Amino acid sequence: MTRGGAKQRGTGRSAKSSAASHDNSDQQLTQQPALESSDGEIEEDEVASSKSSFEVEAIVGDAMIEGEQYFEIQWRGLGIEHNSFRTKDEMERENPKALAKYMRTLGKSKADVRKFYQLLRDAKGPPISVINTVDEVGCPENFTYINQNIYSDEVPRPCTPMFWCECTNGCREGCECASERNYDNRGMLVSVGKERIVECGPLCKCGDDCINRVVQKGSKAVLELRRYPHKGWGVATKRLLKRGTFVAEYVGEVITTDEAESRGFKDKPQGLTYMYDLDNEFFASDCSDFSIDAKTHGNISRFFNHSCDPNMNTRSIYIEHRDPRLHRLAIFATRKIKVGEELTIDYSPGAVEGESVKTDPCHCGSKKCRKFMYF
Incomplete structure (x- = not known):
């Protein structure tokens, strides 16, 4: 097992299908999905520039973004990587039946999750x-x-620190703690290796x-x-x-x-x-x-x-x-x-x-x- 991996004991941790299946008989047409590049930016490609419409397979989720509810759409014939989001107002105009069906099941958990x-x-x-x-x-x-x-x-309980820094108001250049920069000023990881x-x-x-x-x-x-x-x-x-x-x-x-x-x-x-x-x-x-x-x-x-x-x-x-x-x-x-x-x-x-x-x-x-x- 490569270092840093999860070693499976016995039979190991099994992985099931990664795509959820949904039963949605609504086959309404709406505007085509925008496709994203690997870094999440919108791309202009053959699918996105096509004039044809796409069928809604199902509404598969929702989320609150800056106080507004958005609904995630799975498009028939396209992978989940092409899912896109619509506001509630957009869904009421474009797919009222699909929205109504999703809202009937929203929050109605079949299991006791208390x-x-x-x-x-x-x-x-x-x-x-x-x-x-x-x-x-x-x-x-x-x-x-x-x-x-x-x-x-x-x-055994972890040992005491091997060293600590004497910096004030953040680590200064040359500090042993920050000899390798791991994060940017927003707290995002910038080192991409396995170190x-x-x-x-x-x-x-x-x-x-x-x-x-x-x-x-x-x-x-x-x-x-x-x-x-x-x-x-x-x-x-x-x-x-x-x-x-x-x-x-x-x-x-x-x-x-x-x-x-x-x-x-x-x-x-x-x-x-x-x-x-x-x-x-x-x-x-x-x-x-x-x-x-x-x-x-x-x-x-x-x-x-x-x-x-x-x-x-x-x-x-x-x-x-x-x-x-x-x-x-x-x-x-x-x-x-x-x-x-x-x-x-x-x-x-x-x-x-x-x-x-x-x-x-x-x-x-x-x-x-x-x-x-x-x-």
Whole structure:
């Protein structure tokens, strides 16, 4: 397993279909979708410049943007990457039947999600909404929402800081904490490699406004737990996320590798694990000493689904200490993510066909799908 990847214990964490299916008999015609480039900018291409109209497959979601409600449209015959948004006034003019049908189901969850909301009261950051219009599955049993890692008795507690800065009013040039610039002035990640991120720690004197403090301040992303057909629980964003946005920290119970192996095999009949290895990045070894298990203790990141072409990735991050065995895992957007789009991670980034072990079939639906999950 490549360092930084989520190693699957037992059968590993399975990935289901990445595209939700919708039953919408309305086949009204409306204006054609605008297509976006890889960075989210509108492109003029053959489809966008065509004079033909497109059928509405379904309204698949909605979001509040600056106080106004927008509806996400899935176009018949086009992939979800071409979904576009219309205001309520536009939908009332162009597709009143589709809007009325969606509004009848909006917020009518088939499942009892009250337990989810009870747990989410303890979540730090913007409120998280929950919706399940697919089936009657509610909150996982024996799940506790936590905001930071907890450690099993067999795991040593992280060591004290190795150094701290004496800067005032932010880190100055030459400061050891900020020897490698990680963020811009807006708090967006600017380093694009896999190298570790070191933020200023609690003993640094640079102040809370230092631009080298992002993950420790928590996520500002507005997210929603959604139930997807053929996939289960997933997470979508209710606000546009720019490339480099800190989305969430992967947290859970920090356990030893031996315990991770044992739990993985016990979970094998279920076909799911929620292990993320804390690979020791300073030593030439593919083995890690510890893992994060988010099955029974975790936060919103526990519900991020797999994709072979994800829109987020993880980075090792150090804040309170510099122990390479017990770094934290921060998750950032790797591109512009549209409102209503599902948030995904590649849980098998080091998979090499012919060399890695196949587990369950992958149904992420991306053009880069490897067809199988690996560990």
